[in-house]
Amino acid sequence: MSAKFRQAPRRQRVRQALVLLSFLLFPITLNFLSPYLIVAGAAEGIITGSFILFGALFIGSLLFGRLWCGWICPGAGMAELTAPINGAPFRSTRADWIKWAIWAPWVLLIAALAIGAGGYRSVNPLFMTESGISVDEPVKYVVYFAVVGLFVSLALAFGRRAGCHTICWMAPFMILGRGLRNRLGLPALQLTTDPSACVRCTSCTSTCPMSLPVSALVQTGRIEHPECILCGTCADGCHKHAIRFAISRPASR
Ligand code: SF4
Numbered sequence: 001m002s003a004k005f006r007q008a009p010r011r012q013r014v015r016q017a018l019v020l021l022s023f024l025l026f027p028i029t030l031n032f033l034s035p036y037l038i039v040a041g042a043a044e045g046i047i048t049g050s051f052i053l054f055g056a057l058f059i060g061s062l063l064f065g066r067l068w069c070g071w072i073c074p075g076a077g078m079a080e081l082t083a084p085i086n087g088a089p090f091r092s093t094r095a096d097w098i099k100w101a102i103w104a105p106w107v108l109l110i111a112a113l114a115i116g117a118g119g120y121r122s123v124n125p126l127f128m129t130e131s132g133i134s135v136d137e138p139v140k141y142v143v144y145f146a147v148v149g150l151f152v153s154l155a156l157a158f159g160r161r162a163g164c165h166t167i168c169w170m171a172p173f174m175i176l177g178r179g180l181r182n183r184l185g186l187p188a189l190q191l192t193t194d195p196s197a198c199v200r201c202t203s204c205t206s207t208c209p210m211s212l213p214v215s216a217l218v219q220t221g222r223i224e225h226p227e228c229i230l231c232g233t234c235a236d237g238c239h240k241h242a243i244r245f246a247i248s249r250p251a252s253r
Pocket residue numbers: 197198199200201202203204205214215218237238239240241242243
């Protein structure tokens with residue numbers, strides 16, 4: 001067994017540790033990911049912590065795509081915990097559109113409220129989180145458990161990362177960012193592939209947390225898909241080393 005092969009699972013263990021830690025910290029960070037606080041802030045003309053985070057996710061996705069989803073998001077920690085119970089692939093690609101049906105009216109509401117408030121006039125990252133901790137009183141655990149319960153229930157009922165596919169309000173910011181990057185041809189972190197090394201064992205397809213047709217994508221020379229979260233599970237599991245991280249420009253279209 002080569003040193004290179006032994007190193008690969010370690011990267012996944014680091015990733016899993018990071019997302020589990022993020023999930024443990026979710027009672028502290030909940031408000032900074034909140035789809036409600038950005039709405040409440042817009043009504044008062046205040047740029048909130050979640051506004052700043054969502055903006056950072058969009059800008060960060062120009063270079064890092066959906067790396068957040070694979071390596072940092074507390075939802076990824078929930079996905080790691082539910083996968084051993086229901087690790088079935090999430091097969092409905094049409095359901096990926098549900099999150100856009102949630103996201104579009106939500107963004108329009110935020111814009112309308114901000115315009116109605118006369119525009120943004122102040123910045124308060126700790127808006128409605130003055131203590132710095134999101135769940136700072138018992139009643140706020142109702143919101144916490146509602147969010148966790150929703151993501152966990154979807155994963156248990158419909159398979160791997162069903163919530164990421166269907167209801168995540170943050171994913172569209174990053175999908176739009178990586179789409180813009182591709183249009184502009186900007187260099188970014190991506191997964192490139194070596195089709196000639198691939199023996200089509202489909203191990204990468206069966207282990208992809210986002211249930212993508214990875215083996216087929218490998219034949220195109222890169223993993224280019226809006227639902228790819230750059231978790232690297234495919235790259236680290238490929239015994240032929242046919243997939244690797246690289247900074248590269250998108251393929252010309
Ligand atoms: S795991 Fe590697 S060799 Fe197997 S199908 Fe995927 S890219 Fe090809």
